[in-house]
Structures are given as structure tokens and as C-alpha cells.
Amino acid sequence: MGLAAVGAACKEDRHGQSFADIRYSIRRKTRRFPRQGLVRSRLTLTKYVINGGKTLNGEVTISGAKNAAVAIVPAALLADGPVRLENVPKIIDVTLQMEIMRELGAQIRQINATTVEIQNTQNPSLKPHELERKLRASYYLLGVLLGKYGFAEVAMPGGCNFGGVRPIDQHIKGFEALGAKVTLPKGGYIRVEAPEDGLHGAHIYFDVVTVGATMNIMLAAVLAKGQTIMENCAKEPHIVDLANFLNAMGADVKGAGTDVIKIRGVESLHGGSYSIIPDQIEAGTFMAAVAACGGSVLVKNVIPRHLECITAKLREMSVEVTEFDDAVLVRREGKLTKTNIKTLPYPGFPTDMQPQMTTALCLAEGTSIITEGIWGSRYRYTEELTRMGANIHVDGAIAVVEGVRELNGAPVRAHDLRAGAAMVIAGLAAKGVTEVEQVQNIERGYETLVEKFVALGADMYRSEIPESAENK
Ligand code: EPU
Numbered sequence: 180m181g182l183a184a185v186g187a188a189c190k191e192d193r194h195g196q197s198f199a200d201i202r203y204s205i206r207r208k209t210r211r212f213p214r215q216g217l218v219r220s221r222l223t224l225t226k227y228v229i230n231g232g233k234t235l236n237g238e239v240t241i242s243g244a245k246n247a248a249v250a251i252v253p254a255a256l257l258a259d260g261p262v263r264l265e266n267v268p269k270i271i272d273v274t275l276q277m278e279i280m281r282e283l284g285a286q287i288r289q290i291n292a293t294t295v296e297i298q299n300t301q302n303p304s305l306k307p308h309e310l311e312r313k314l315r316a317s318y319y320l321l322g323v324l325l326g327k328y329g330f331a332e333v334a335m336p337g338g339c340n341f342g343g344v345r346p347i348d349q350h351i352k353g354f355e356a357l358g359a360k361v362t363l364p365k366g367g368y369i370r371v372e373a374p375e376d377g378l379h380g381a382h383i384y385f386d387v388v389t390v391g392a393t394m395n396i397m398l399a400a401v402l403a404k405g406q407t408i409m410e411n412c413a414k415e416p417h418i419v420d421l422a423n424f425l426n427a428m429g430a431d432v433k434g435a436g437t438d439v440i441k442i443r444g445v446e447s448l449h450g451g452s453y454s455i456i457p458d459q460i461e462a463g464t465f466m467a468a469v470a471a472c473g474g475s476v477l478v479k480n481v482i483p484r485h486l487e488c489i490t491a492k493l494r495e496m497s498v499e500v501t502e503f504d505d506a507v508l509v510r511r512e513g514k515l516t517k518t519n520i521k522t523l524p525y526p527g528f529p530t531d532m533q534p535q536m537t538t539a540l541c542l543a544e545g546t547s548i549i550t551e552g553i554w555g556s557r558y559r560y561t562e563e564l565t566r567m568g569a570n571i572h573v574d575g576a577i578a579v580v581e582g583v584r585e586l587n588g589a590p591v592r593a594h595d596l597r598a599g600a601a602m603v604i605a606g607l608a609a610k611g612v613t614e615v616e617q618v619q620n621i622e623r624g625y626e627t628l629v630e631k632f633v634a635l636g637a638d639m640y641r642s643e644i645p646e647s648a649e650n651k
Pocket residue numbers: 245246249315316339344345346347348349350351387388389390391392413530531553554596597624
């Protein structure tokens with residue numbers, strides 16, 4: 180997808196989520212270009228049309244992990260030599276990262292469908308510029324550019340809107356501990372600047388367990404002088420993947436996957452090859468879909484250990500899950516049964532699987548209780564499920580789900596990425612036709628979701644209607 184198409188897709192958000200502006204400059208090149216205008220083209224209204232009620236059967240191959248790729252792709256800029264990345268997912272969030280990096284001066288070559296080669300030139304002819312984007316993961320460029328060039332300025336990140344502010348105070352605390360000066364210029368930007376003698380190692384204790392800050396400080400610290408110790412770190416698989424990538428390029432990061440990560444700064448990173456891990460949440464989404472729809476699906480190209488918390492919950496719901504070396508077989512023939520879920524940082528149950536599992540539980544016998552432990556208000560999608568016949572009561576971070584016999588198709592919205600995945604699951608399991616709108620939110624993080632479900636026997640298609648025709 181070209182940049183214009185990506186931009187057009189992102190600008191179609193009807194709920195007024197703020198689009199992230201991203202502004203970078205490199206310390207030695209301080210000329211500023213005027214802000215580019217927003218691309219206002221709204222050519223098509225894209226929907227998924229789902230004729231539900233079919234069981235899912237067959238095999239599906241999982242793509243590379245979004246939340247690893249959005250950090251590892253920009254991290255390639257830290258290396259002096261060419262970096263070849265394999266298993267890169269073709270999703271909007273990654274396409275946007277690469278587009279921004281190209282404008283920063285990087286050369287990015289698509290080697291095949293899932294492999295890219297990234298070369299950060301020694302003398303980048305970087306043009307200071309502004310881009311308007313909607314990308315949570317743009318904040319990883321702060322860590323990368325601060326670590327590599329000593330300066331970065333990026334708009335406050337966008338991404339999924341869970342109904343409240345998504346804070347970055349722990350990122351700021353970490354950068355400051357490394358010696359950076361952090362300021363918040365007018366216009367919603369964040370500027371980070373290293374001292375004259377560069378960043379230095381520090382001892383950082385995170386007040387909350389945060390994926391983003393753990394990864395961002397790691398990115399900034401790998402080229403800093405001396406040792407950085409980070410405590411109370413997040414332990415998600417993508418954190419380990421980022422550390423493995425950086426180490427493969429010559430960094431010295433130890434302890435990723437535990438509470439304490441120790442980083443010894445090195446002079447430079449070199450190029451090399453690296454394969455991104457499979458997407459835990461994409462795999463979990465297909466597993467939850469089989470739970471909701473019934474059938475038997477072999478979910479391939481996964482790391483079953485990363486899926487254990489999802490597997491355990493599905494087994495409690497009377498779904499059969501058989502683990503293989505790099506695949507899981509998910510079968511559901513009888514009735515689904517209730518369970519309770521509380522989302523927590525890894526290895527707890529992932530918040531990014533909460534909407535999909537809640538959707539499956541709408542069809543389980545009995546009463547299930549869901550407690551959201553990360554994003555307190557990630558329940559907006561339940562209003563859509565209620566319109567499909569679900570019986571859900573939400574009170575703050577808790578949702579009580581009374582199982583119903585069936586859901587009925589309806590027009591629904593993908594309020595955010597995982598809410599959108601939940602709507603697709605609901606539509607696949609429901610009687611009748613479901614139309615899912617705002618699917619650009621889904622395509623931010625799922626590669627060829629429609630094709631993958633169709634290959635499993637789903638009756639669904641992607642409909643692109645010129646918006647003017649739709650409005651007539
Ligand atoms: N938090 C702070 N201060 C900070 C940062 C976070 O208080 O400086 C709080 C947040 O408010 C939240 C908790 O810490 O309550 C966890 O936030 P975290 O930083 O871990 O989230 P994130 O890095 O912004 C990533 C994923 C999200 C996923 C969360 C939690 C990316 C690009 N995003 O977000 O993924 O929900 O971790 O696992 O990696 C998704 O893929 O659908 C998605 C939203």
C-alpha cells in the first residue's frame with residue numbers, strides 16, 4: 180500500500196481519534212520545514228461483510244509479531260550496516276514506520292513478501308520534516324534517534340484509543356535518567372536531547388510495568404556510555420525479541436524476559452539478519468475464533484509457550500488445544516463453558532486478547548467475569564456486542580458476561596484494533612449478516628485477516644464502496 184493510501188485509510192477514523200504528528204530533526208541539521216497538509220481524500224468506505232454461522236476448519240499461518248516489528252524495524256536505524264529482517268508483517272503500523280524511516284533517510288528494500296533490508300546511511304541526507312500520523316509505536320523513534328543521533332522530536336503518540344490518556348511519563352523518566360533533556364514544545368510534541376558528552380548508563384526503576392518504556396529505554400541505552408539497569412521491566416515476548424535483535428547486531432543486553440534488564444553500552448552496532456517472532460495475539464485471535472465458531476484449526480508458525488495463558492483459558496472453556504513444536508491444534512465441538520479472566524502483564528493473560536475472548540464467552544454456558552488489569556476502559560466494543568444479542572454488564576474495569584445461545588448479525592464498528600478483531604469473531608459466530616465498519620483499525624495490526632478466515636471456511640469478504648455511492 181502506498182503512503183497516500185495508508186494516509187487515506189488512517190484519516191477515515193470517524194471517532195475523532197487524534198492523528199499523531201511526527202516531527203524529527205537531527206541535531207546537526209536544525210532547518211525546519213513547514214507542516215505538511217493533511218491528506219483529506221476519503222475515496223472508499225471499506226467494510227467486512229460476514230455471513231456468519233460457519234464452523235472454521237483447516238490451517239492458518241501466523242504472521243510476524245506486530246508489537247515486536249514496530250520496535251525492531253526502527254531499531255535497525257541503530258546499526259551502521261545493512262539489517263535484513265525476516266517475518267515482517269504486512270500491516271499498516273509497520274508500513275507507516277518504514278515510510279517515516281525512508282523520509283528520515285534510510286533505504287528500505289523489500290526482498291520478498293516478508294523480508295526487508297534496511298540500510299541507515301553513514302551520512303544521512305535527512306530532511307527535517309513533519310508527518311501527520313496515527314501510530315502509537317512512533318514513540319520508539321524517540322529512543323532510536325536519541326540513542327543514535329542525540330536528538331529527536333516526535334509528536335505525542337497516537338494508536339488505539341481506550342477512552343483515556345495513554346501516558347508516557349515512564350519513558351520520560353527513563354530518558355532523563357540517561358541524561359537526556361526532555362521538553363514538551365507547543366503543539367503536542369516531545370523533544371529529547373542528549374547532553375554534549377552523550378547519554379550515560381543509569382539505574383531506572385519503573386513505577387508501572389510498561390512494555391513501551393521498557394523497550395524505548397532499551398533502544399536509547401544500547402549505545403550509551405556505561406551500564407544501564409532497568410528494574411520492574413515488562414516481560415512480554417516482544418521485549419525478549421527486541422533484546423535478541425539488538426544483541427544479534429552487537430549490543431550487550433542481559434535479562435530481557437525478567438524483571439531486571441542490564442545493558443552495557445557499546446560503541447556501535449553492526450548489520451546482520453534477524454527473524455521476528457510470530458504474533459502471539461494474532462494466533463490467539465484465531466484460537467478464540469475457533470472457540471466461538473466451533474471446528475478444528477491448526478494454527479501454524481507459533482511459539483506455543485507464548486500462547487500458554489490463552490491455551491489454559493480455552494481449555495477451561497472446554498476447547499481442546501494440542502501443542503506441537505511450532506503449531507497448536509484448536510478444536511471445539513461441544514458447548515463452550517464459562518470462565519473468569521483477568522488481564523495482567525506477561526506472563527499474565529494479555530489485555531490484547533481480552534475483547535476476542537470476551538466475545539467467545541458471550542456464547543459460553545454460565546456467567547463469566549472479565550477483569551481488565553491494564554487498560555481500565557477497554558470495553559467500548561461491548562456496546563456493539565450487546566446490539567448483536569450479547570448479555571454483558573460493564574462496571575469500570577469489570578465485565579460480567581451472561582452466556583446467550585446465539586448472537587445475531589448487525590452493522591458494527593471496529594472501535595480499535597482488538598475491538599475490531601472481536602467484531603470479526605462475533606460476526607463469524609453470529610446468525611445472519613454482520614457488516615464491520617472502520618476496518619482500517621483492524622488492518623493496522625492484522626495481515627490478510629479476511630483471506631485467512633476465508634481459507635478456514637468463513638463466508639466473508641472485504642467490500643470497498645466509493646463513499647459518495649454509499650451516501651446516495
Ligand atoms: N503506563 C504509564 N506510564 C507510561 C507508560 C505506560 O502509566 O509511561 C501505563 C499505561 O497507562 C497502562 C500500562 O502502563 O496502564 C501498560 O502500558 P504499556 O506501556 O505497557 O503499553 P504500550 O507500550 O503503550 C503496548 C502495546 C499495546 C498493549 C500494551 C500492553 C505496542 C505498540 N502496543 O502498548 O498493544 O495493549 O503494550 O500489553 O506495543 C495492541 O496491540 O492492540 C495494543 C494496544
